[in-house]
Amino acid sequence: MEKSLILFLNFFVITHCCFCQGVPDKPYNCDCSNKKVQNSLIEKYIDNGAEKNDYNKPKWQLYCDSLIALCPNIAIAYQHKAIPFIKYGDYAKAFPLEDKSVELAPKQWTAYRGFLKCIFTKDYEGAILDFQKAQQLTPNNYEMDHTYFFYEGLCNLELGNYSKAEDNFKKDIFIQSGGDIKKQNRVHFNTLLYIGILYYEMNENDKAKEYLLKCLSIYKQLPDANYYLALVYKKENNSELKNKYLQIAKQSKSQGYSLNEGNIYYAYYPHQITLYEINKELGQ
Amino acid sequence: MGQKKQKINFRIFKSYEPFKKTMKLIILLTSLFMTCQVFGQNIILPDGEYMDTTSNTDTKCKNYNAYYYQVGGKYPESSSSVLKEVRIFQQKKNKRYFGSGYITFRFTVDCEGKVMKKIQVMQTDEMYKPYHFSRDLVNELFLFFNTMKKWKIAKTKQGDVFNYFAFIAFKINNGKVINIIP
Numbered sequence: 001m002e003k004s005l006i007l008f009l010n011f012f013v014i015t016h017c018c019f020c021q022g023v024p025d026k027p028y029n030c031d032c033s034n035k036k037v038q039n040s041l042i043e044k045y046i047d048n049g050a051e052k053n054d055y056n057k058p059k060w061q062l063y064c065d066s067l068i069a070l071c072p073n074i075a076i077a078y079q080h081k082a083i084p085f086i087k088y089g090d091y092a093k094a095f096p097l098e099d100k101s102v103e104l105a106p107k108q109w110t111a112y113r114g115f116l117k118c119i120f121t122k123d124y125e126g127a128i129l130d131f132q133k134a135q136q137l138t139p140n141n142y143e144m145d146h147t148y149f150f151y152e153g154l155c156n157l158e159l160g161n162y163s164k165a166e167d168n169f170k171k172d173i174f175i176q177s178g179g180d181i182k183k184q185n186r187v188h189f190n191t192l193l194y195i196g197i198l199y200y201e202m203n204e205n206d207k208a209k210e211y212l213l214k215c216l217s218i219y220k221q222l223p224d225a226n227y228y229l230a231l232v233y234k235k236e237n238n239s240e241l242k243n244k245y246l247q248i249a250k251q252s253k254s255q256g257y258s259l260n261e262g263n264i265y266y267a268y269y270p271h272q273i274t275l276y277e278i279n280k281e282l283g284q
Numbered sequence: 285m286g287q288k289k290q291k292i293n294f295r296i297f298k299s300y301e302p303f304k305k306t307m308k309l310i311i312l313l314t315s316l317f318m319t320c321q322v323f324g325q326n327i328i329l330p331d332g333e334y335m336d337t338t339s340n341t342d343t344k345c346k347n348y349n350a351y352y353y354q355v356g357g358k359y360p361e362s363s364s365s366v367l368k369e370v371r372i373f374q375q376k377k378n379k380r381y382f383g384s385g386y387i388t389f390r391f392t393v394d395c396e397g398k399v400m401k402k403i404q405v406m407q408t409d410e411m412y413k414p415y416h417f418s419r420d421l422v423n424e425l426f427l428f429f430n431t432m433k434k435w436k437i438a439k440t441k442q443g444d445v446f447n448y449f450a451f452i453a454f455k456i457n458n459g460k461v462i463n464i465i466p
Binding site: 087092096268275276277 | 351353354356362363364388390406408410414452453455465466
């Protein structure tokens with residue numbers, strides 16, 4: 001403990017004593033309300049500090065703690081400090097930090113916290129509240145490549161609120177295409193996948209097939225789309241097409257194809273499948 | 285001479301009764317221990333709470349301080365498949381619990397794909413604040429966790445196998461498991 005404290009203090013002094021310049025009598029006194037000061041501190045302690053290190057190593061925490069000690073009102077310091085905790089299941093440590101970052105910069109971090117709740121902790125009710133708040137703060141914006149409505153749709157799908165999910169995905173498509181029907185073919189394939197899954201769950205097989213096939217026209221190897229399309233054909237007692245798409249799903253999965261989302265290494269996405277589920281359906 | 289021998293034998297016979305009782309007690313305690321050892325001991329230390337022991341058994345596996353997400357080490361079944369399995373497991377136990385939040389086990393998977401000792405348990409409520417569920421529920425989920433045997437063996441590109449850190453969290457709503465993380 002003492003050793004860590006000494007290390008921290010050394011690190012703190014070494015890294016910032018020459019930084020907050022202009023106030024020689026009070027070298028540790030920065031104007032934390034000044035945006036330029038904030039940005040230069042972020043550049044030093046986050047961009048060229050923490051992020052130059054492995055987030056599971058003590059230096060990551062030291063850079064974040066140093067920045068917090070200098071200016072406790074910089075939201076990104078708390079968000080960064082929480083990264084190793086969220087990825088390794090320590091929610092009691094992660095979320096007070098996420099909450100602090102949202103408190104300090106709600107426009108910047110509310111949707112991110114919603115994303116963590118939706119994908120990492122599967123707290124769908126909590127995620128919906130965050131995305132609804134984010135929509136008020138920064139309307140029609142994106143988080144991790146998707147609109148807020150996409151994540152709200154995922155949460156409602158998982159909660160069984162199907163009509164709400166349908167509405168969410170329609171809004172997601174509207175934002176992606178800018179309201180232009182001609183641009184609807186540019187919609188993200190995972191939006192199409194999840195609408196297909198939604199209609200599968202709603203027993204609307206024709207619509208499910210339509211969206212899953214649209215999805216596969218963009219990303220033909222996507223194992224999850226092939227798998228759920230197979231399940232639609234299973235409902236229709238079409239064993240030939242069921243087996244066809246299951247085989248494609250199996251082959252694609254074995255070749256390493258997957259949902260193609262940046263965070264699938266940390267947690268399974270809603271309704272995401274593995275080779276185990278494909279083999280189970282194939283009776284293997 | 286013959287009388288003396290008889291006396292000694294009698295003493296042996298007399299001392300056999302408490303020995304028998306002690307043996308019975310030992311057998312009883314051993315069988316109790318055998319049935320209980322699968323449950324967690326919940327050892328509480330300043331750095332956290334553990335289900336079994338706080339000393340990690342030294343293996344011959346290499347250790348690069350890798351995490352599950354660096355080796356594609358999520359459990360090779362989807363969250364919904366594991367959820368179905370845990371629900372079947374719990375139905376057999378037929379117990380009711382209370383509370384909402386998360387029960388998380390953190391552990392190391394060794395180079396043979398086996399979970400090592402020193403399994404940490406963490407518990408929060410649904411607002412991510414520290415919390416304690418019923419010990420029976422934690423033990424029941426730990427029993428289930430011990431049935432999960434498909435952990436991936438992590439390998440380098442050269443084929444060297446090594447340990448990695450992993451976790452599994454059970455999301456609980458009113459005492460029922462409703463989701464599995466990761």
